[in-house]
Amino acid sequence: MKSYRVQIGSLWRDLPVVEVAPGTSVALFNMLGDTEATEQAAALLASKIPPTVQVLVTPEVKALPLAHAISRISGLPYIVIRKTQKPYMVHPVVREVISITTGKPQLLVLDGLDVPKIQSHRVAIVDDVVSSGGTLTSLSEIIGSVGGDVVAVLAVFTEGAERPEILSLGHLPLFH
Secondary structure, X not given: OOEEEEEEOOEXXXXXXXXXXXXXXXXXXXXXXXXXXXXXXXXXXXXXOOOOOOEEEEEOOOOHHHHHHHHHHHOOOEEEEEOOOOOOOOXXXXXXXXXXXXXXEEEEXXXXXXXXXXXXXXXXXXXXXXXXXXXXXXXXXXXXXXXXXEEEEEEEEEEOOOOOXXXXXXXXXXXX
């Protein structure tokens, strides 16, 4: 299997190159279960957080350990935007997104109980990889719709088109 080598701080990882759509492959970065990579990435990204940020927001699953570690290092609270609506959620705020890695519509859901933690606050979005920007756009829409202000985006890697507005540790190419 083809792989792509990346560096995260002092660590090196060989990412498998996998097809996500006909004719398009990505270097698949998955931090889940990789404590060393998560901790190194969190420390490096925490040092990039603008001083005006008051809260971190992350999409559920792959970026969750990263947001937790950044929160622990920075002292900033974090909110998780879920990918499914749960019966216990109060007045959830919902957006649909199509991610390059799934190719299918997904929901992004903010529990209404978390709205006051974002409303009138300056927010940094935390994600593992930002590629097409679909998830990022939907997260920004949710945050804006409840009165939050996205002032930074932190990601371990950007992918595809260069994204200089994102505070990242590196860039992954798309493979065609």
